[in-house]
Amino acid sequence: MSRSSGSDLIPLSKYSSGDVQIARLKLEHANLLGAFSSRDGELNEFLQKDALEYQKLHLGVTYLLLDRTCSRVISYITLSMGSLKVPDHKEFVLRGRKLADYPKDFPMQFPALLIGRLATDRKEEGRGGAHILLDLAVEMALKTREDMGCGFLLAHAVADERVVGWYKKSGFKAFVDSVAGRETVPMYFELG
Structure with a gap:
């Protein structure tokens, strides 16, 4: 997979296609969730305690990148x-034009696919697992916009230079220059 939305980004994964698979979170995966350990305790807790209920309430859908044997997240x-x-x-630039160049009553709010959570197990950091799931999100956003409109991917990145830097590289x-004094940094990716 690659971000084919008009950008020149390339996949940054060290996994071959047979090494991993993507699955929508199901109750059958519950026994795998406890072993997941990213650098962020809140992200671990969400996956382990809240993700299934969140999905059941139609508030968000969680996708897992699993190892080849589906024994590890x-x-x-x-x-x-x-x-x-x-x-x-x-x-702000929208489709190559500054928003100020659009009509004065043009909306200041746009439909987006929200990345509510994105995390990688510590043991798997730097191998590109998050990039595989980011590519999935781009594909889903591009598919969604054909039916209902979706111009952007949106993320509220944890206010950590490493995390914000990863999103920027992606x-x-x-919208802000510094992470100082913030819990999250609002970030966006325009779909071409």
């Missing part, structure tokens, strides 16, 4: 619908 992503609210219309842009 490498990474996970939780997706839901969201909205990109533009804080500064003068500088093609996301941030």
Whole structure:
């Protein structure tokens, strides 16, 4: 998979296609969740305690990147619908034009696919598992926009330079320049 939305990003995975598989979270996966351990305790807790219920309530859908034998969770992503609210219309660029160049009453809010959670097990960091799931999110957003409109991927990245840097390397842009004093950093990826 690759982000084929008009960007020049390339897959950054060290997994071959036979090494991993993606599965929508199901009750049968519950016994695998306890062993998942990312750097972020809140992300671990969400997967282990809340993700199934969240999905049952139709608040988000979680996808697991599993090893070849489906015995271990490498990474996970939780997706839901969201909205990109533009804080500064003068500088924001939409489809190659500054938003300020659109009609004055043009909306400042756009439909987006929200990456609510994205995490990788510590033992698997740096191998590209999160990139595989990010590619899945791009594919899903592109498919969704044909039926209901979806112009962006949206993420509220944990305010950590390493995490924000990863999203930036993956093609996301941030609305703020610094992580200082923030819990999360709103970031977006425009679908071409």
